[in-house]
Amino acid sequence: MIHCEGLVKVYKIADLEVLALQGLDLHVEAGELMAIIGNSGSGKSTLLNMLGGLDRPTAGHLTVDGKDLLKMTESDLVKYKRETVGFIWQNSARNLIPYLTAQENVELPIMLRGRRKRQRALELLDAVGLLHRRKNRLNQLSGGEQQRVAIAIALANQPKLLLADEPTGSVDTKMANQILELFRELTRNFGLTVVVVTHDPQLAKKVDRVVAIRDGKASSEIVRRTSYAQELMELEMGMRKQEEEAFIEYAVMDKAGRLQIPKTYLDEVGAGDASRMQVSLVDGKIVLTPPKSF
Template sequence: MIHCEGLVKIFKSDNLEVVALQGLNIEVKNGEMMAIIGNSGSGKSTLLNILGGLDRPSAGQVRVGEWDLLKITDKQLVQYKRKTVGFVWQNNARNLLPFLTALENVETPMMLEGKVDRAYALQLLEWVGLKERVHNKLSQLSGGEQQRVAIAISLANRPSLLLADEPTGSVDSATSDQIMDTFRRLNRELGVTIVIVTHDLSLASKVDRVVAIRDGLTSTEFVRRNPNLDEAASFNLNQVHEEYVVLDRAGRLQIPRNFLEALNIDGKASMEFDGEKILIKPPNSLEGNK
C-alpha cells in the first residue's frame, strides 16, 4: 500500500531551510494496521501529511497504491484525497462540523461525490459504537464519542488508507482503548490499511507493527511476535515485540543515535564479521585492547 524510499522533505522560510525528512524508508502492506512513533520534531507528522496529500515531498520515492505522490498533479491530488485516503486529526475541531448531528457529519463528505449513502453512513456509526447517538449534536457527545464520529467521517468515501495523527492524544486511557479497538475492528471488517502516528509506545500492543522515526529517518521497527495476544493485556515491550534495525536497498543500516552515543561512536566505527554476527565497535576499541 505504501512505499517510501529515500524520502526527503525540506521546508524553506526566507533563507532558512529545515530538513524534516532526510532519506526515510518505509513499507506498509495492504490491510496492515501499524503505528509510527517518535518524539516531537522527529518527522512523523510530516510523513503523515505527505501520505495524506497535504504536503508535497521534496525528493525520493513515495507511492500509495497506484499513486506516485512525487509526480502527482494538483487535479489528481484532489481525487487522491477524496477517494484513496481518509484522515483523522487529534483536534476534533478539524474533523467535525459542530452545528450538525453525528449522521450529518458523516454524510457531508459523501456530498462531494454527489451521492449520499445514508445506509452506509448509519453502518459506519454502528461500527464505531454510536448506533444510538446518530442524531445527537456534537455538544451532546463526549470527546471520545466525537473522535469516533471523526473516524466514521474519514471512512465515508470508502478510502483504502486511513491516517490518524495522535488520535488518542487528548483523551484518557480508557477512551484511548475504545478508540484503538474501533480502529482494529474497522481494519478487520473493512480491510482498510491504517497508519497511526503517535508518541505513545503503549499503543504498540494494539497494532501489527511499530516503526520508530528519529531525526527524520526510519531507525527501528518493532514487529509483533504474537498475533493472538490479548489486546486488553498490559503492554510489555520485551514480551510482545522484537526490535529490528532498518536495512535499505543499498545495504545501509540506520542505527539509533542513542546506541551510537553509548559507545562513543561518531562518524566512523570498526566492523567485524565472525561468521554468525556482525559486530560494530568504536574505531579505537581494537587499539585499546593492544
C-alpha cells in the same frame, strides 16, 4: 499499499531551508495496522501529510495504492483525497462542524460524492458505536465520542487507507484502547490499511508493526512475532507469554549499509556519546564494540 523510497522533504522559510525528511524508506502492506513514532521534529507528521496528499515531496518516490503522488495534477490530488485516503486529526475541531449533529457531520462528505447519505451515515455511526448519539451536536459529545464520529467521517467514502494523527492524544486510556480496537476491527473486517502517528511507544502492544523515525529517516522497527488476534486467543486460553517475547526489534539499514543503533543500547555499553564504533566479524556475526578511547 504504501511505497516510499529515498523520500526527501525540504521546507523553505525565508532564506532558511529545513530538511524534514532525509531519504526515508518505508513499505506498508495492504490491510496492515501500523504506528509511526518519533520525537517532535522527527518528520512523522510531515510523512503523514504527504501520504494524505496534503503536501508534496521534494524528491524521491512515493506511491499509494499504485498511484504516484509526485506526478499527480491538482485535480488528481483532489480525487485521491476524496476516494483513496481518510484522515483523522488529533484536534476533533478539524474533523467536525460544531453546529451539525453527529449524523449530519458524517452525511456531509457522502453528499459531496452524490451517494445515498442517510443509510450510509447510520451504518458508519453504528460501526463506531454511536448510533444512539446520532442527533447530538459537538458540545453534547465527550472527547472520545467526538473522535469516534471523526473516524466515521474518515470512513464515509470507503477509503483504502486511513491516516490518524495522534488519534488517542486527547482521550483517556480506556477510550484510547477502544479506538485502537476499532482500528483493529477495520483492518480485520474490511481490509483497511491504517497508519497511526503517535508519541506513545506503548501503542506497539496494539498494532502489527511500529516504525520509529529519527532525523527524517526510519531508524528502527518493532514487529509482532504472532498476530494480535492470535495473542488475544492465547490470553483467553490462559497461555500468556512474556511481553518481551511478543516482539522483534530491528535496526533499519539503508542501501549504503548505514543503520541507527537505538541510543538505549549504546548507553548500555557506555558508548552513548561515541562518534565511532569498532566493527568486527565474529563467528558469522557483525559485532560493534566501543573503542577504548573516543
